Amino acid sequence: MAKQSTRVSRKLRRLLTFRQLEVLHAVAETQGVGSAADKLNLTQPSASMQLKKLSDHLGSPLYEVLGRKLNLTESGELAVAAAQDIFARLEQLEVDLNALQGLHAGTLRIGIVTSAEYFVPHILGPFCKAYPDIDVHLAVGNRREMNQRLADNLDDLYFFADQPELEQHEAVSVGANKLLVIASAKHPLAGRQSVQWQDLASDTVLLREEGSGSRRLLEKHLSSLGHSLPKYRVIASNEGIKHAVLAQLGIAVVSAHTLDHGANKNLVQLNVDDFPINSQWYLVSHRDKKFSVLAQAFREFLLHEGGEMLNEGLAYWEQHRQPRLPRK
Structure with missing residues (x-):
């Protein structure tokens, strides 16, 4: 036999x-x-x-x-x-080979929720410039897809706007994440100094799919204030939401990092009391992940210089009411 x-x-x-x-x-x-x-x-x-x-x-x-x-x-x-x-064994082989070669070769695998695609490439830029021979695989998806990739341990590191539900993960805050109420510049409440959430009861709220990070944060925030969602529509992408807001199909609550400086001038932030929602971006990895030298170096870069780049962009927002993409 x-x-x-x-x-x-x-x-x-x-x-x-x-x-x-x-x-x-x-x-x-x-x-x-x-x-x-x-x-x-x-x-x-x-x-x-x-x-x-x-x-x-x-x-x-x-x-x-x-x-x-x-x-x-x-x-x-x-x-x-x-x-x-087989793939896991090959990945471990790459980790071992990277350890021998230092940071001069290898592949960095990063999974990000769609809201993070607006700033992660800007943080990746300086790191890749320092190590031009490395390869980067960037997987972008909604929260459900990133939760599955995390469960399957497919990537080195992940960006989440809210901590994942998976027990076998480790998460650390890497920077501030503010969720703003946005509307068309033609909205009747645009420019008003103080707006109550109840003033928006007749508006349609444009939301991401159920379970998305921004939607979860909004629902938790409203629940803590004793409010509920008015009527809403679900749109599957941040860009789709912004264009729908421009078309006056409703208002939305989005991460400040999705609104880069100088763009979307016909979008305005509504001065709604108890907003913005103050949250964090989380750098997440599978608890059993064995980091390569390359992945560990990028993690350290994110927790220091990357976090500073994120927070500097939001400091600009505090002064100008308009966020700026991370830069170095």
Whole structure:
């Protein structure tokens, strides 16, 4: 029996490819062959061919589609688990090699919620300038997607606007995050010195999807004040929300960092009592993460120079009522 197992193992080693496992892993992540192909910059036929080859090699179907839902078979679940083990070992190999090479090579993997995409690249810039030979993989998604990436330990570090629910994480504050009430410059309350939340009862609030960091912070803040949300619409992106506000479809509560200096001049901050919401940006990692030399160096950079860049941008906002992107 041991001999047969060895022969099968050698056969798989000869026939399986990392690309096949990568495609299957992406299918498990995205719940679709087409979306997995997009993620890996493949055509859908190419991704389907890789999956068929893997299924033929393993002698078992890997997934089934019922209606619109894709479900992994038991064989598919086992293959995904094996792929994760292989990728984790390769990642550890990169960590070990980075330790030998110092900061002159390697890949830095960062996951950020969409609100953070406005400032993280500006913090990354000085670090990458100091270490021009490193590669950076920046994954951007909503809170649910980043929670899943964190649970799967896919990246070195994450930016969250509110601490994640996952127990196996470590979080540290890296800078201030202020959530402002914004409206079109044509809003009837624009320019008023003091506005009560009740004055906005007839307005539509434009919100991100349920569970997003900004929405969670707003709901907690209003609850603590004894207020509730008026009617609202859900819009899936910060840019979409800003354009909807410009079109006078409603008001919104957004992070100051999404409003860079000199842009969106037709957006105004409403002077609502008990706002802005004072929160923090959190730098998060999986509790079991083994940092490479590169990831550890970037973490230290974020906790010092990166945090200073963030807070200096908001200090500008305190003086000019208009935030400024981080700069060095």
